[in-house]
Amino acid sequence: MKKFLPALGCTLGEELLRPTRIYVKAFNALKNKVDVKGMAHITGGGIDGNLPRVFPKGVGAVITEGSWPVHPIFELIRKTGNVPDEDMKRTFNMGIGYMVIVDEKKKAKTIDILERNGFNSYAIGRIEKGLEGVKYAKT
Numbered sequence: 001m002k003k004f005l006p007a008l009g010c011t012l013g014e015e016l017l018r019p020t021r022i023y024v025k026a027f028n029a030l031k032n033k034v035d036v037k038g039m040a041h042i043t044g045g046g047i048d049g050n051l052p053r054v055f056p057k058g059v060g061a062v063i064t065e066g067s068w069p070v071h072p073i074f075e076l077i078r079k080t081g082n083v084p085d086e087d088m089k090r091t092f093n094m095g096i097g098y099m100v101i102v103d104e105k106k107k108a109k110t111i112d113i114l115e116r117n118g119f120n121s122y123a124i125g126r127i128e129k130g131l132e133g134v135k136y137a138k139t
Helices: 012-016 026-030 046-054 072-081 085-095 104-116
Strands: 036-041 057-067 098-100 127-128 135-138
Touching: 012 072, 026 098, 026 104, 036 046, 046 085, 046 098, 046 135, 072 085, 098 104, 098 127
Parallel strands: 057 135
Antiparallel strands: 036 098, 057 127
């Protein structure tokens, strides 16, 4: 726990005790600037268990794997614990803590606002009618 791990840039203990990110500032940064269609806090259950809650029936999401950087702690957990991909997604979200759904035309503006307010942001998928739940696609 006290050994510095270069891949993490800190000790394992420091990484595991890092506080949870709070997203109210992200919401406030976007409020009245972008028409937000939906938001999901990605907690236990991962993207699959949380994102569909904001969709009406007949609407789902396609998430593009590899469209965001995965923090080294998740690779360490996966390799050290021999944890299957599905369990990594469901338990650790692969670093995605909050999702904001906006119109495709507002994607760049949304990312810019979030980045300027200290939130690393990525376009990680798309919404599709006729789809239920979440599907994953490779880049």
